[in-house]
Amino acid sequence: MNRKISFKRRIIIYFSVIIAVFTVGIILFEQNQIKKERTNSLERTLENNADIIYKYLKSNNISIDVNDDLVDRQLQYMQPELRLTIIDWQGKVIYDNLLDEQTMENHLKRPEIQKTITFGEGSNIRLSDSNDIKYLYYAKKYDEGVFIRMALPYDMQLQSFINSENSFVYFIILFFIVCVLMMLYFTNRFTKSIRELREFSLSLKKGKPIPADFKFTDDEVGEVSADIVENYNLLQENRLKLAAEREKLLQHFQLSEEGIAIFSENKKKIYTNSHFLQYLNIILDKPTLEVEQLFSETSFADIVDFLNQKNRKNNMYSKRFDKSGKQFNVRVIIFEDNNFELYISDITKSEKTRLLKQEMTNNIAHELRTPVTSIRGYLETILSLHKNNEEEENGRIQNFLDRAYAQTIRLSELIQDISMLTKIEEAADRFELESVNIKELLTELKSDLSVELKEKQDKFLIDVADSVVINGSRTLLYSIFRNLTENSISYGGDSIDINIRCYNENDDAYYFEYYDTGVGIEEKHLPRIFERFYRINEGRTRNSGGSGLGLSIVKNAVLFHKGSIIAKNRPEGGLYFLITFPKSIN
Secondary structure, eight states: OOOOOOHHHHHHHHHHHHHHHHHHHHHHHHHHHHHHHHHHHHHHHHHHHHHHHHHHHHHTTOOSSOOHHHHHHHHTTSOTTOEEEEEETTSOEEEESSSOGGGOOOOTTSHHHHHHHHHSEEEEEEEOTTTOOEEEEEEEEETTTEEEEEEEEOOHHHHHHHHOOHHHHHHHHHHHHHHHHHHHHHHHHHHHHHHHHHHHHHHHHHTOOOOTTOOOOSSHHHHHHHHHHHHHHHHHHHHHHHHHHHHHHHHHHHHOSSEEEEEOTTSOEEEEOHHHHHHHHHHSSSOOSOGGGGGGSGGGHHHHHHHHOSSOSOSEEEEEEEETTEEEEEEEEEOTTSOEEEEEEEOHHHHHHHHHHHHHHHHHHHHHHHHHHHHHHHHHHHHHHHHTOOOGGGHHHHHHHHHHHHHHHHHHHHHHHHHHHHHHHHOGGGSOOEEEEHHHHHHHHHHHTHHHHHHHTOEEEEEOOTTOEEEEOHHHHHHHHHHHHHHHHHHSOSSOEEEEEEEEEOSSEEEEEEEEOSOOOOGGGGGGTTSTTOOSSTTHHHHHTOOSOHHHHHHHHHHHTTOEEEEEEOTTSSEEEEEEEESBOO
């Protein structure tokens, strides 16, 4: 069984090896330097001896055929173990104080002589080929055609001299011991904090409570360890809170009347509640217990296509299903990590309520429309007949008839506008979508309102290119611009300009501005002008004959086209609308 080496022991081993290697390196380097310096010192001594011999020979005019007695006499003043050899430039030994030069071979190939030929001097430590004694050789070249070689026996005494200096080694070893001791001291302090942190970690693994008086050492590692403990406690606290919130969320999912399912990016189930599987089995032709099966069903193909899109414009998609007399709305929401949720809502009851409300509204509108139309027809007939009678006593009757007729027109418009709003909100799918050329539509609107424009002496200006085409409802697009224009005619004043301009476009949308040069409205009313029946002042709608729903219809029609509209006053006077229409709402 392998025992794991402790952190402390590893630190001691690693740093001990590093210090040991460093110490040995210093010792070897220093020993080498001392050896080199002392060898150089001996070589300088041998060089001085060679120079003395050379000067002696030269001052006494001793020829190359050396007088042995004279040289021997000079050597008496030098070290007794010193060996002198005189060699000519051809390598022939002329003189050797220890051996018979006649028996010695040519010395030209000796290492020290080779160095001397190249550099003028040379040294070497080797075994002598003549007498098998190890020497420290030093040779020098002189102009008289000779090499003078001096040598000392490389014995224990000389080796000790060259290699001695044990005091430095002792100092380095002492230094190594001190470093190891200091390392042990600081390692103990450092590993104490690590050991405490380790004990804390083991306590957590075993589920043991942390003692209240548990403290770390007072150093940087202890501070880091204390921070870790604090963060751990916060993490535990947040984990408990998260678990509680998760439990609440799961309870909410279970109690929700919607079917909820969460899936991973690769369409694997993470969570489902009971309603989801129940609703899913109603929608699918074949019952299943595997919710992932829905992704292979043709009825969910649109949803799968949406999930597989790489560059989707939004992260939500919905689709309706009619199955077994029930209606369901399936909605998918994709998160940033590409996980997604599926919601299945049973909208049978709400849909029936909506249809009932729509039917009731249509019935009310129908029931009102018939008598109002009849009254309006009668009044028109009476007014037509009465105008041919010029008697003055009928003036009051004429006035009442005019008022009654105006109210029937207002009531008729109100019914029409209510029907329009109801249809936009409750039956938007009944509007047919087509490609609408906006310039043609505005030209038609200008023609339809030509009488009203002429009465008020207003100008209707269109600045829209022929290429501006929106895929939407022609009826609603016409209603948007007609209601805005009628508002300007009714409330803007006389002799104003009404401008409609497409000022910008991109790949996805057109940007329109609509404005008039009329009187505008107070700023406090701007946030509410799209509300139903909102009046800027009492009597404004009644006096002008409007239903009070025009701008509400405009807002809902713009939203139907998934656009946006904002209103503000122009600094130069008049009301200003900025409208954005997507090129397609599919």
